[in-house]
Amino acid sequence: MDFLQAATAATSLLVLLYVLNLLQWFPFIPSLLKNQNKNKKRNYPPVAGTIFHQLLNLPRLVDFMADISRRYKTTFRMLTPSINYVYIIDPANVEYILRTNFTNYSKGYSFYDVMKDLLGDGIFAVDGDKWRHQRKMASYEFSTKVLRDYSSVVFKANASMLCQLVSEAATLNQMIDIQDLLMKTTLDSIFKVGFGVELKTLSGTSEEGRAFAKAFDDSSIQVTRRFFDVTWKVKRYLNVGAEAMMKKNIKIIDDFVYKLIDTKLKQLAEDQDDFMKKEDILSRFLIEKEKDPVNMTNRYLRDIILNFMIAGRDTTAGTLSWFLYMLCKHPDVQEKVAEEVIQATNMRDKVPIGEFSLSLTEEVLTRMQYLHAALTETLRLYPAVPLDPKLCSKDDTLPDGFDVREGDMIIYQPYAMGRMKFLWGEDAEVFRPERWLNEDGVFEPENPFKFTAFQAGPRVCLGKEFAYRQMKIFAATLLCYLKFKLWDERKPVKYKTMLTLQIDGGLFLCAINR
Template identity: 60%
Template sequence: MEFYAFISLLIVLLLSLLLLKGFFLGSFTESKRKPYYPISTSVFQRLYNFGRLHHYQTDLAHRHKNFRVVAIGHSDIFTTDPANVEYILKTNFSNYVKGTYHYDKLSDLLGDGIFTVDGEKWRRQRKIASYEFSTKVLRDFSSLVFRSNAAKLAHVISNAATSNQTMDIQDLFMKSTLDSIFKVGFGTELNSLCGSSEEASRFAEAFDDSSELIFRRYVDPLWKLKKRFNIGSEAMLNKKRKVIDEFVYKLINSKKKQLSGGQDSMKKEDILSRFLVLSHEDPENINDRYLRDIILNFIIAGKDTTALTLSWFFYMLCKYPAIQEKIAREVEEATQAKDTVSIDEFTTRVTEEALSKMHYLHAALTETLRLYPPVPVDGKFCLSDDTLPDGFAIKGGDSITYGPYAMGRMKFIWGEDAEVFRPERWIDDDGIFQPESPFKFTAFQAGPRICLGKEFAYRQMKIFAAILLRFFRFELNDEKKVVKYRTMLTLHIDQGLYVRAYHA
């Protein structure tokens, strides 16, 4: 044990010397160049603060809205400036890519999916996905699925409310949105909400754990060494990935058999079936590995974003019961459902027209996304030396990260009440929702990579929220318990969100 401790200490000392070398050489070079962002932290400090990383980076951003993290061989610029965000996501888009820096870290989980690739691979997937999301077939099919699964969830909550049981509502949202995304995306009835699929539960757990382990690579300077020798967190990631791959490839083979056997031959509403049709036209590029990557990227986009936003949304409603009541009244008025109706009957009233009238619900969900974005940070890789709009230089080979979580808490962006949950900031004098610049409100990215599923996500969240708030009121099980996030690719509530529901 003493030998391993000595080796670990030696590695840390060597890495520290490399960082110091980079600092002094960088400082000498920078004096002859345009101003370079001040160093506010190091990769070791971020690793030490990993459990509260988004708070830590927000605290730094309060002091310096842009700062530099010194790492081995490069720097990581962290920005909360909307002008910088617009520049890297739109104005000079071609110079800021995922690159090998991010691909190396993410590809073991997400492969060559749309969140990890650049260039032609990205354009091809973007084009196909853009078409799919714009079809009326998918919109109508997804709305039916969302209403059906929201009704199933409402029945589960009704039973818990009747028996006065505490429930982890984040877990319920995760299962319900996973069921939705598997039906819409892959044409498969998963039924994880009902607990009938142990295999699906293992997959979901492995997927969430892998997300945390992958994200840890950004602050762990030894991750490549661990991967090389298959030890520690990398060994655990390898095990989790095997569970994920086994499940996904089984799904692909099952869908292939359905299609070859004539099932679903006339009505290919789900996205996987449509990609399988494309695979017959282009088998060289659309193979099983490609489909695996599409599926996992679709899951992280469709499950986590909506389930986590709904979880934080209901947390806010429990903290602000007056807002909860105001949304419930709006739902009743928009659906004209003040009379007593069953859950299943009410779902038929949650139409596109009714949803379009729920401006305050839309504002409250958006306010939740501002403070609790499902993707709390997003990074790009700088290809060549550049100067950002604020006049500071960035070198080719540096990474630049913008932080939606930190940006939502910046007073220079949102005013003195930036950290206050106030849906009214999104409503005009006529009670109509008013959007903000996507470079200021970055929950859905912006520019050429703006989220294609934005309206898809809002539709799902509004359907679930409307149906639940028509029939129930929610309270935290323990008002004194501090709710924290779990540091991973997406903003999970650590250890769940336990609430009690009461019949309205």
């Protein structure tokens, strides 16, 4: 009897989900009919498929979208039950939505609705006053010499610790998951620079920090899946499947972050004069909270912290992982980068790893033009954020002549754009750092609406130079002392479909001491 009751309940649940799924399409049917009439007068982008095609191709989503982009070579639509997903790859269109008509293309409620459980009212999920407030404060912080100097000290210390750990593994001929190590050390770095906390995930002494990082990664995967799962709200309401797991992960995240905020507030209460001298970003936001406790709630601080974390940890660790993967696939480039580092730092005679960081001054890092080009070439092919959506606020016409409607989600595609031959030439899919250097070997930037890894316009990434400095410090330290090879050349390297482009299952390398 219990079995029959369980089976009946399961069947009823499936039927409910199916019916609710169908109901979500009903508002879409009149819209489709209406749009068909409109199409006689307006020039809407061609339909390349539906959200269900994307769901079927979710494990290779950005490659699936790149394949369609190659086929259409222009703007196209993917239909969903409620709105159109309009995909663009033309730099003129990208410039139009990111700068020229910026006010008409916001994050929008749909994006916020999907993201709010994880990112809340943080800078990556909101528009309007909250975005401007965080942007203003972050812009000031990233421009200060205090933060630049303090962050450089933290990056150098953590790069040395990572290099020492990898060097020991190389001596023992042990396999290393370099992405896992980079995720841990960049998490340690952003928590120290951003929040003044020694997390110590790289050393393995923080179980709490490790649980927090895993919960955040799992939640990042789930919120991405929400864009292509028309039943996610039903699952969240019923607290089943991945949405039930996400609820548990959000609690782990919240408990960890609120504990951090409480600790910092106690420090502030104990010694406000000393707190004013703090170099970390959270301390400065807490000082702001003292001035405006109504708006600067603990929940708002929690959201700010998580948005800083995804900017300072996921993006740089992911890019460095893809960078080392590219160097393993192109050993000639790896040796060119290593030689440049050795020349720039004058380290023909090796010093202990812990002393090497002293040579990495701003001037020395600036001389590493080929390293800068190799990192940028990595970002061209493996951008940290492969897809970036904006909501169209009112009917508009894009520069390529295609019309878009109020409520359409306009998505520009850094990943696909980096692979378009009409943008980068016949060798668009070839890893070639030299494309970024002029005849004198000096790095030359590209149009930011063509190379969109850091966004552009009013929302351009404030931490761009911050990220480059961190990546160059880590890359220079590792490559001065170590060579890298793939542990298994035959094993394919794939990405996980999530907010940021990370390698699925890790990147397993063999390190060799130089």
